[in-house]
Amino acid sequence: MDFKKQVVDTLVKVLPEEITEEQVNKLIEKPKTSELGDYAFPTFILAKSLHKNPKMIAEELVEKIDTTGFEKVVNTGAYINFFLDKKAFSNDVINEVLTKNTDYGNADEGKGRNVPIDMSSPNIAKPMSMGHLRSTVIGNSIAKIISKLNYNPVKINHLGDWGTQFGKLIVGYKLWGSVEEVEADPINNLLKYYVRFHKEAEEKPELDDEARAWFRKMEEGDKEALSLWTWFKELSLKEFQKIYDRLDVKFDHFTGESFYNDKMDAIVDTLEEKGLLKESRGAEIVDLSEYDLSPALIKKTDGATLYITRDLAAAKYRKDTFDFVKSLYVVGSEQAEHFAKLKIVLKKMGYDWSDDIDYIPFGLITTGGKKLSTRSGRVILLENVLNDAVDLAKKQIEEKNPNLKDKEAVAEAVGVGAVVFHDLKNDRRDSFDFNLEDVVRFEGETGPYVQYTNARALSILRKSGVSDYESISNHAISDPEAWDTIKMLQNFPAVVERASNTYEPSVVAKYVLKLAKSFNQYYAHSRILADDDDLKARLSLVKAVSIVLQMSLGLLGVKAPEEM
Numbered sequence: 370m371d372f373k374k375q376v377v378d379t380l381v382k383v384l385p386e387e388i389t390e391e392q393v394n395k396l397i398e399k400p401k402t403s404e405l406g407d408y409a410f411p412t413f414i415l416a417k418s419l420h421k422n423p424k425m426i427a428e429e430l431v432e433k434i435d436t437t438g439f440e441k442v443v444n445t446g447a448y449i450n451f452f453l454d455k456k457a458f459s460n461d462v463i464n465e466v467l468t469k470n471t472d473y474g475n476a477d478e479g480k481g482r483n484v485p486i487d488m489s490s491p492n493i494a495k496p497m498s499m500g501h502l503r504s505t506v507i508g509n510s511i512a513k514i515i516s517k518l519n520y521n522p523v524k525i526n527h528l529g530d531w532g533t534q535f536g537k538l539i540v541g542y543k544l545w546g547s548v549e550e551v552e553a554d555p556i557n558n559l560l561k562y563y564v565r566f567h568k569e570a571e572e573k574p575e576l577d578d579e580a581r582a583w584f585r586k587m588e589e590g591d592k593e594a595l596s597l598w599t600w601f602k603e604l605s606l607k608e609f610q611k612i613y614d615r616l617d618v619k620f621d622h623f624t625g626e627s628f629y630n631d632k633m634d635a636i637v638d639t640l641e642e643k644g645l646l647k648e649s650r651g652a653e654i655v656d657l658s659e660y661d662l663s664p665a666l667i668k669k670t671d672g673a674t675l676y677i678t679r680d681l682a683a684a685k686y687r688k689d690t691f692d693f694v695k696s697l698y699v700v701g702s703e704q705a706e707h708f709a710k711l712k713i714v715l716k717k718m719g720y721d722w723s724d725d726i727d728y729i730p731f732g733l734i735t736t737g738g739k740k741l742s743t744r745s746g747r748v749i750l751l752e753n754v755l756n757d758a759v760d761l762a763k764k765q766i767e768e769k770n771p772n773l774k775d776k777e778a779v780a781e782a783v784g785v786g787a788v789v790f791h792d793l794k795n796d797r798r799d800s801f802d803f804n805l806e807d808v809v810r811f812e813g814e815t816g817p818y819v820q821y822t823n824a825r826a827l828s829i830l831r832k833s834g835v836s837d838y839e840s841i842s843n844h845a846i847s848d849p850e851a852w853d854t855i856k857m858l859q860n861f862p863a864v865v866e867r868a869s870n871t872y873e874p875s876v877v878a879k880y881v882l883k884l885a886k887s888f889n890q891y892y893a894h895s896r897i898l899a900d901d902d903d904l905k906a907r908l909s910l911v912k913a914v915s916i917v918l919q920m921s922l923g924l925l926g927v928k929a930p931e932e933m
């Protein structure tokens with residue numbers, strides 16, 4: 370049942386004819402506190418035409434309103450306040466959640482159309498950084514959220530597996546590395562050569578020339594260069610996969626930058642045909658000065674292609690292959706200019722679908738206020754973060770619930786879930802400092818807090834012995850303590866829609882924190898298992914809450930252990 374519509378319909382019957390239903394719909398507000406009702410209508414708009422003051426108008430209108438189906442309708446100053454019939458409302462909402470179950474909140478806005486999501490995209494031979502973690506979990510969550518509106522997400526890992534850095538790596542490996550060392554601890558040792566390369570190249574610039582030469586060999590298909598590169602890539606992917614498994618993130622395609630090697634000539638040709646390419650000091654560029662941007666560097670002096678050249682090819686390939694309605698790129702805000710250029714160049718090439726490209730930036734994770742970078746060696750290794758979080762979770766479980774079965778698995782779900790939740794609860798554009806203790810707390814605005822709330826709800830349900838909730842005929846609750854929770858349940862579909870429209874998982878994270886909080890308040894104030902006439906209605910509310918808590922955690926890519 371659409372309760373807002375009920376309010377609109379009721380108002381339209383008593384308002385002057387020139388006020389349309391649409392206007393009323395727009396004017397209706399949701400009061401901040403429940404003392405002012407569930408919906409309120411401001412009468413200011415009528416003052417002019419009725420030649421009366423708004424307060425008087427409100428008083429007169431309230432007299433005329435048919436209050437059937439409402440608990441009451443009153444006026445506060447110039448507002449008309451509608452109080453919904455709590456029993457009818459709760460019966461309706463809980464019934465809908467229980468019957469739709471995990472389909473609750475689904476809609477058909479996307480009509481099954483494709484939305485490629487460029488996400489994670491770590492660089493081969495380097496550790497996956499906290500930035501890549503952000504891209505992975507934000508992208509994964511956006512995929513799940515838009516799926517509820519029946520978009521078809523296509524998760525693409527645009528691996529950084531091509532570029533001059535691999536020339537540097539080959540030089541470093543040949544100078545200082547060995548097969549044994551690399552096999553023993555691939556990413557850390559490859560990183561070690563890379564960091565050392567940068568240090569030594571400061572004194573010995575000839576190293577840079579060597580690196581360029583090796584990358585040119587790669588682009589020319591040289592056997593030795595490519596077999597080293599393939600080896601680095603395979604080892605790296607194996608390490609990355611461990612993290613994806615722990616995060617439970619799956620990709621539809623691992624098409625990295627190298628995938629576009631044979632698709633770039635066509636792009637360069639088109640740029641040429643359209644007269645967009647210019648020569649500048651031996652390099653080929655697209656001039657973007659009219660947009661106050663530095664030029665897009667398409668080919669270097671030595672003919673080597675660049676990051677943006679590969680992105681142009683990738684964008685075109687995605688349009689041709691997936692015929693997308695939207696094409697998303699979940700990449701840190703430091704690349705804003707790159708994506709601005711990408712869109713402009715595509716547009717200049719005549720591809721109007723470039724308007725459907727949405728760059729989804731996110732802020733940095735810092736430690737102690739400092740930026741992280743691979744070159745400086747100041748990286749937080751994601752794997753260590755996850756391990757530490759899981760250890761901390763284990764310690765807390767040991768204190769709270771030492772006899773819990775499956776302790777290891779629960780600790781993994783709680784620790785990893787805590788890191789993911791922490792990442793998603795902030796507006797994605799915000800930067801935040803990472804402090805493990807804050808992340809894994811069982812109280813406050815954390816993932817474990819929500820998981821714990823759900824486990825508590827499930828434990829109540831187990832104790833009750835009831836299992837068939839849909840068949841409970843009466844879900845009507847008039848309990849004022851339950852009212853906030855019930856209204857939050859009703860709000861879930863709107864939350865999913867807003868999260869989807871803004872590509873903002875934090876909308877779901879903030880919502881689920883509030884839902885958990887309001888449910889815990891209800892739990893603290895009422896004896897849910899008391900043996901009275903409303904027992905079953907209360908249990909069906911608990912069930913509905915657990916469904917929505919689990920679904921929200923699921924949309925964030927966070928697991929919901931049954932006990933903890």
Ligand code: ARG
Nearest residue numbers: 487490491492527528529700
């Ligand atoms: N590998 C890049 C990096 O780590 C991110 C790639 C983002 N995706 C893209 N299509 N450019 O910075």
